[in-house]
Amino acid sequence: MATGRIVIDAERCKGCELCRPACPQSVIQLAESLNTKGYRPAMLVDPLHSCTGCALCAVVCPDGCITVYRDLPQKQTSLPKYEMKETLAHVEAVA
Template sequence: MAKIKGAVVVDQERCKGCDLCVTACPTSVLELHPREVNNKGYHYAYMKNPDDCIGCSSCGLVCPDGCLTIYKVKV
């Protein structure tokens, strides 16, 4: 069985830091950036542990603003 490697691309300017994607991630890949904010003043989501991403798309399904794009690659 092939291993799946995932990647999440966050549209940082659209992200409002609602934390839903962080909560939905089963492998704790995402986190709200602790120091940086976007132009609207929100702490945006980013991949804290990119090597743990399995590309399940749970984060993208719960994002109310469609800020996340999820990629999957067989390794």
């Protein structure tokens, strides 16, 4: 099964929740906190890394808030999660 993740632009999100039922893995919830507009934005809550990167949430999102990433198959055994996160943070910081 492919794996992936989504990044939600929390400021753009209006908390309409259309993405929630669209998600086959049920890994999207509304945040408890509010964004600056006063909406509770959607967020990925995926402790088991069950997001498949299927993009159905993005397909139904009226506000174009969702960017979908899909993990690429790696030759070597999968990297520890913490390492990938660190790397991504680094890459984004550089970018």
